[in-house]
Structures are given as structure tokens and as C-alpha cells.
Amino acid sequence: MSDSATLEAPPQDAEERQPVTKKEITADHPTWCPGCGDFSVLAIYYKLIQKRNIHHEKVTTVAGIGCSSRFPYFVQAHGAHYIHGRALSFASGVSLSRPDLHVFAFGGDGDAFSIGGNHFMHTARKNVKMTYVVMDNFVYGLTKKQTSPTSPLGFKSKTDNWGAFDRPINPMKLAISAGATFVARTSHTNPKHLLEMMDLAMDHDGFGFIECLSECTEFFAGAFDASNPRKGGEYLLVPEDHDVTDEAAAYKLAGEDFPGKFGVYYQVQRPTKNALEAGVSDAAKAKFEGKKDWEVLQTTFNRMK
Ligand SMILES: Cc1ncc(C[n+]2csc(CCOP(=O)(O)OP(=O)(O)O)c2C)c(N)n1
Ligand code: SF4
Numbered sequence: 001m002s003d004s005a006t007l008e009a010p011p012q013d014a015e016e017r018q019p020v021t022k023k024e025i026t027a028d029h030p031t032w033c034p035g036c037g038d039f040s041v042l043a044i045y046y047k048l049i050q051k052r053n054i055h056h057e058k059v060t061t062v063a064g065i066g067c068s069s070r071f072p073y074f075v076q077a078h079g080a081h082y083i084h085g086r087a088l089s090f091a092s093g094v095s096l097s098r099p100d101l102h103v104f105a106f107g108g109d110g111d112a113f114s115i116g117g118n119h120f121m122h123t124a125r126k127n128v129k130m131t132y133v134v135m136d137n138f139v140y141g142l143t144k145k146q147t148s149p150t151s152p153l154g155f156k157s158k159t160d161n162w163g164a165f166d167r168p169i170n171p172m173k174l175a176i177s178a179g180a181t182f183v184a185r186t187s188h189t190n191p192k193h194l195l196e197m198m199d200l201a202m203d204h205d206g207f208g209f210i211e212c213l214s215e216c217t218e219f220f221a222g223a224f225d226a227s228n229p230r231k232g233g234e235y236l237l238v239p240e241d242h243d244v245t246d247e248a249a250a251y252k253l254a255g256e257d258f259p260g261k262f263g264v265y266y267q268v269q270r271p272t273k274n275a276l277e278a279g280v281s282d283a284a285k286a287k288f289e290g291k292k293d294w295e296v297l298q299t300t301f302n303r304m305k
């Protein structure tokens with residue numbers, strides 16, 4: 001008898017299993033620079049998975065390319081380190097075909113709003129159920145300091161050594177206007193707040209977007225000091241009387257001068273693409289019930305002949 005045949009199958013009922021431990025969900029050791037804000041975001045992601053007791057086969061971590069996009073390597077679960085800017089298209093496929101999974105996508109400001117800007121807009125408007133955390137460091141970190149779509153005017157980089165001329169995009173305004181149904185802002189310097197935002201986003205039935213300021217200590221050190229009380233700045237929360245269902249109020253909040261406010265700007269319920277298409281995809285799955293993947297592919301190819 002082979003070894004594999006003697007292995008016991010893991011219990012299927014989550015109730016019977018031991019709570020998820022950090023050891024169980026950590027994979028490779030992160031390779032970021034010392035002090036990089038992404039460490040704190042990853043630590044909070046582990047914490048969230050543990051807090052919510054999501055076993056590894058129930059979570060998917062998808063990312064594009066960039067320092068921040070290295071997340072899937074560090075999580076012992078399903079995941080994909082996908083093409084630069086295309087994380088959301090891959091994550092959408094997973095979300096639509098596997099409603100039993102929690103789909104998390106991570107990335108940087110370049111991945112999300114430059115090469116991936118189009119996918120961001122369309123995933124938001126389609127309201128595909130997932131949580132998307134953008135670690136915004138206002139620079140391309142992995143490729144060693146180029147101007148990103150969120151770099152402030154005058155930022156000197158390898159692509160703008162005279163200082164950036166182009167008006168930066170505002171991720172919060174972009175998300176709200178594109179149709180995201182949960183839009184929040186947080187920072188790596190406030191892990192408690194970051195966990196709170198991720199918890200809320202995870203419970204949201206729709207496309208949940210979080211802009212998380214995450215300092216690139218190597219190429220844009222001090223970028224977020226104005227929001228860090230330890231560096232003489234102020235971490236101001238969204239006022240308690242802010243109505244998260246008021247789109248105009250959310251937009252106004254997003255227009256405040258840097259460092260702005262932190263918290264949930266906008267949250268509404270709108271049918272997800274997942275719910276709207278469930279009937280169509282269930283019918284397609286039923287049609288191919290019992291067939292192997294290659295047989296499904298073969299059927300499709302045969303139709304093209
Ligand atoms: C199609 C394609 N174009 C360009 C690149 C080069 N590239 C890799 S990461 C990156 C930008 C990374 O910046 P960001 O998304 O902000 O992530 P960070 O490293 O700052 O976390 C670029 C331009 C690539 N890998 N693939
Ligand atoms: S280059 Fe910047 S973003 Fe990349 S690991 Fe280093 S500090 Fe972090």
C-alpha cells in the first residue's frame with residue numbers, strides 16, 4: 001500500500017478542526033526591505049485569517065506584480081501571483097466560480113491604478129465579491145523608484161528626475177465613482193484600524209476596496225508622516241456622523257487635503273455579479289456534471305471546428 005493511501009483524510013467539518021494557527025498559514029519568509037509598511041499589512045492579514053478561523057482551503061490570495069504583490073508567496077493557502085495589473089481579472093474568475101471561498105486580492109498603486117486601472121474600474125462597477133487591499137506607497141517600489149499614479153506633484157523619481165508634473169489620481173474618488181460598494185482607507189501604521197477595516201470589508205457582500213497607506217522606506221521614506229502621530233502627524237478618523245451611504249458625502253471626504261481621514265467612506269448594498277450570474281453559471285456547471293476538465297475543453301474546441 002502506498003504512503004498516500006495510508007494518510008487520513010482531514011476532517012471535513014470545520015467545527016471538528018483545531019483553530020487556525022499562524023504557523024499553519026505562514027509560508028515563505030517575506031523579502032521586503034527593513035521597515036517596509038507591507039510587513040504590517042501581512043501581519044494583519046494573518047491575524048484576520050486566524051481571528052475568523054478561515055482554514056487554508058477556504059481562502060485565496062491573489063496579487064499582481066510589485067513588492068506588495070508578493071503576498072501570495074507568504075500565505076500557506078491557495079493563491080496566485082498573477083500578471084502585473086491583472087490580479088482582479090483572475091480574482092474575479094475565482095470569486096465567480098467558487099462562491100465558497102474568501103477571495104482576497106492585494107497589490108500596489110502601480111499595479112492597481114496604472115497598468116491595472118482598467119481592471120480596477122470594471123471589477124468595481126461589476127461588484128464582484130472580493131476584498132481588494134491596495135498598499136499605496138506613492139511609488140513603484142519593486143522596480144526601484146519610478147513615478148506612480150499616486151505620486152504627489154513634484155516627486156523626484158527615476159522617471160521624473162525633475163519632479164512629477166502629472167496630477168495624481170485619488171484612489172478613493174476613483175473607487176466611489178467606478179461603483180465600488182465598500183470603500184475604506186487605512187494605514188500600515190495603525191494595525192488595529194487596519195484589522196478593523198479588513199474585518200468589515202470581508203463581511204461586505206460585494207467589491208470591497210481598501211486603500212492602505214504603506215510606506216516604502218527605501219524609495220519614499222516619510223511619505224506618510226503627516227498621518228503618523230509618532231512622526232508628529234495626525235491620524236484622523238472619519239467623523240462618526242458621516243453617512244456611509246451618501247455618495248456625495250463620501251466623495252467630499254475623499255477630496256480633503258492629504259493626509260485626509262481614515263475609516264469607511266462609502267458602503268451600500270447592490271446585487272453582486274456573483275448573485276446576478278449564479279443561475280447562468282449553475283446551469284453551465286450542471287451541463288458538464290461528471291465530465292473531466294479536459295473533456296469540457298474538448299467539447300469547447302469541437303464547437304470551434
Ligand atoms: C507587463 C509588465 N509591465 C511592467 C512590469 C514591471 N513592473 C513590475 S512591478 C512594477 C510596478 C510596481 O509598483 P507598485 O504596483 O506600486 O508596487 P510596489 O512595488 O510599489 O509595491 C512594474 C512597472 C511588469 N512586471 N510587467
Ligand atoms: S522597495 Fe519599498 S515597497 Fe519594496 S520592499 Fe523595499 S521598502 Fe517595501
Ligand SMILES: [Mg+2]
Pocket residue numbers: 066108109110135136137138139140141148
Ligand atoms: Mg507602489
